[in-house]
Amino acid sequence: MFADLNQLLGTIYFGLFAVIAITCATGLLLARHPIKGAICLIGVMLSLAGLYAILHSPFIAVLQVLVYAGAIMMLLVFVIMVLNQGEDHAVPRFDRASVLGLSLPVLLGALVVTTLRQVPLANDAGALRGTINRISEAMFTVGPASSGHYLLFEFGGLLLLTALVGAVMLAKRGLDRPVDEPDGPKAHGAMPHAHPGHADRGTALVNLHDQAAAGSTTVTAGTAVDVTTGAH
Amino acid sequence: MNAIDPNLVQILAAVLFTLGLAVAATRRNIFFLLMGVELMLNAVNLSFVGFARTFAGQGSLLGHLSPLFIIAIAAAAACVGLAMVICIVRNRDSLDSDAYAEMKE
8 A cells, every 4th residue: 555655656756846847947948047047957957856866866866966956056157147247138049040959859859759658668676776885886896896987986086177177277367368568559448547557467357348348349359369369 | 666667757858858959059148058968968867867777786776877977077067168158258248159159260
């Protein structure tokens, strides 16, 4: 009797989380502001964490909340806030090419779903529950029976370190640019009069931005390259 | 022991992947592009976890191990991608991914 109840509850929870995930993903597709899209994506990730817990994988569920909904989305939201572009009306949500971009994925998805419906998949009774004990055992066993996953783990750590250093270098490049004055008349003309004779680091960025805003209509490719190469 | 039909899980993963692909293919705002890619990676994780339950014994643990590495790679990708977005938006002052077609010329 309890088995029946459990089965029913599992199905109900699965349906609930599936509906939330699909609704939030559609919200991401239709959202106008990046922050709203990010919140929709967090909803998808949290409901996916619930789904992992139902599908006997508590470790991945915890990891999903910690890393995805916690770390990655926090980073994304911070970057959206820092850039503070607001509601970008200059960029249209959809254009004519979107018809193709929307219909082709739907076609692909329909193909996959129709194929999946004909595949006889069944749960195996001997499937192990993905607890942290079993996962760490499978990953870190060293010896003849080892699967070698610990090497992948180490490489993953190396990859994350490389990505960290690369990200810092990339994001720092804009701030590090020295403001050297004989930069051509363009950079000088656009300098705001509020900060006269500044040569410290932070203002390089301000100048670039002011130039982009005050300089003609748009920063064309030519001037942007000119500024970056001229500064080096 | 509740047993969700694995076909349903795979269909849900396919639907989420489709939505992620649609977001990445149609939206021109660079943030939505990144978020679409993240959504696709999530759908693949769900697919792995769904398939894990159709194997017996140690083989089923592989389905729980792979999402771990996918999450690590997604974190690295998001990290570098967002740094590039910061760098490009500073130079170009635009979130439109069409504004970044520098290599075409």
